[in-house]
Amino acid sequence: MNQKSQHPITPYGVAIHQAIAEGDLKxxxxxxxxxxxxxxxxxxxxxxxxxxxxxxxKLERV
Structure with missing residues (x-):
């Protein structure tokens, strides 16, 4: 959990790309x-x- 907001950090974007770039298999x-x-x-x-x-x-066309 993020200490500031107490909301879970989703495992997308930066975290995934960073793990791949680092080759961190675990x-x-x-x-x-x-x-x-x-x-x-x-x-x-x-x-x-x-x-x-x-x-x-659809609604924007109206």
């Missing part, structure tokens, strides 16, 4: 486990995001 495996867990909890988030984009585009 950290990469840990991040993968975390990311897969988050993905399972979120369900099909990417599909929902695409649906949201389509609906926004």
């Amino acid at each position: 950290n990469m495996k840990s991040l993968l486990t975390q990311a897969e867990s988050v993905a399972e909890q979120q369900g099909d988030l990417l599909t929902a995001i695409e649906f949201l984009k389509v609906e926004i585009a």
Whole structure:
């Protein structure tokens, strides 16, 4: 957890790229486990995001 905000730090972006760049296998495996867990909890988030984009585009045309 982030000490300042007390919110969990998502295992995306910087953390993943840094682990890959450093070749830190242990950290990469840990991040993968975390990311897969988050993905399972979120369900099909990417599909929902695409649906949201389509609906926004429809409303912007009006």
